[in-house]
Amino acid sequence: MTTLANGGRTKSSGGLKVGRPSFLWSLPAITYFALFALVPLGVVAWLSFNSWDAIGSPKWVGTANWSAMFSDPIFIKSFKVTAILTTLGIVVQTPISMLLGVWAAGNQRNRAVLSVLYFIPLLLSAAAISVVWGQLLNPYFGFPHELHWLFGSALFNHGYLFSSPSTAIGVLTFVGMWQWTPFHTLIYQGGARGIPEVLYQAASIDGAGRIRQFFSITLPQLRNTMITSLVLMLVGGLTTFDSILILTQGQPGTSTTTTSYYMYEKAFQSFQFGEASVIGVVLAVVTVLISLIIVRASGWDKMRSTQEGV
């Protein structure tokens, strides 16, 4: 099997040299992207050693920003807040989007109609979604007021969802779920479509039931899909911003002040761009590291197919 696969690969990658693009074809896009993604990474590292208030020129201050930030209790706490929100996002969205995605990949008759509706949140801006949920969850004229029998309990802070740390985090998790589940559902749907039907047929012949099939075929076959979805959720969670700015402004207190929101406050509200750059560097390093670890640990970078040996 392996030799056969290799034989095929050699043939397709070899062949005639005519008509193959030179690396120059990749140059415009890479240069443009580097200018706005890689160059800024260098600039943010440099700015983190400077003091800048957006008016004058940056002034070199050595490691002052770094020591200031790492003795800033709000900054330290923001990691905890970010970790909680990211973990909740992953724990809530993964099972829902996996089940919905696997279901949507099947051949049900009502699927086409429903999927049109399911994906509506995908089209809305995070700003619009946050604005809408801000209105819907308003304690005075939103659901908490109308459905007082449900939201009146202590669990929902008597309807004042934005006033207690736990319910505020609950709101952000819920709004994140509403916004992102359709996207991850699609990713899982694509993954589930790629699972060869023969595997299920063989399992049926062996007498495996639906649940057994899900755990022995669907789940392992979705490994790469899960990793992709997980990386995207992780990076998305670490950088949740729009919904926090619009819904909670990091409040109550600093209980929803995530690392990326704190950076925005430092830069564009306190105009301490040097200290904000420290947070920027930390954010970039953490997200890239976590993504690399996941990708390496899972072998995704080698693009190993889950269908090897099929």
Add this chain to the structure above:
Amino acid sequence: MTRQRPNYIAGVLTTFWLLIVLVPIYVLVKGAFQTQSNYIASGPLSLPKDLTTQNFHLVFQDGFARFFLNTGIITFAVVLIVIALVPPVAFAIVRNRSRTVTVAFRILLLGLAVPIQAVIVPIFYLISKAHLYDTLLAVILPTAAFSIPLSTIILTGNMRDITSEMYEAMALDGASSWRTFRSLVVPLSRGGIATITIFSALNGWNGFLFPLILTQSAHVEVFTLGLYDFTTANAVDAPAVCAAVVLSIIPILLVYLFARRWLIQGLMGVGGK
């Protein structure tokens, strides 16, 4: 076959999810046509009654026509840049196996992991230095740049479906890389190009962070920012906020109705096999 039996767990879950998605949309559309007093008195879930278009008048008085124009220009420009840059790089990644191109692809993959938030401070700095602050171009340039990585991944996935036999046929005809690109690659990856068009248009239309930090004047204000400011100023006027949100969605909804297939198929491919 066992798989075809009705799946009750999935049925319950999908119905429940449908409710979660549709209830806010119902409130949004109905609320946009409700008077403020009626909305407050009867609650968000109430049935439609005493409908009015007053909310839309209010929203247009607030300069939403301007937001439409600005957001439209940004969206159009972002799509143009992405469509010009991504197909060539995807072609190189699929057909040129050299080390340089592999490194280029790795850089783009890294781009997926670098969050926009990490670079907003330096982008603000660079845009200020280039005297582009508070212009539409300031928003267009980085928005397009951050649409490139995922667009490239979507399109390379699409281009890998073109068989090597087709390339060999082109090569036997002595076709240059430019002719191969123009008469084989582009026509056969129209679906993928449609997908990245919609994807980058969504990025342009729905962008919030770049306009927030790179513009400040009303004449360059975009929809998402206008929505945010409008909500801050009219916090208790829920129906007017609903009307503003509905207006901001209409263009995207129209595109979705016509091009749903491309968007859905493209994003499904992200997970790989």
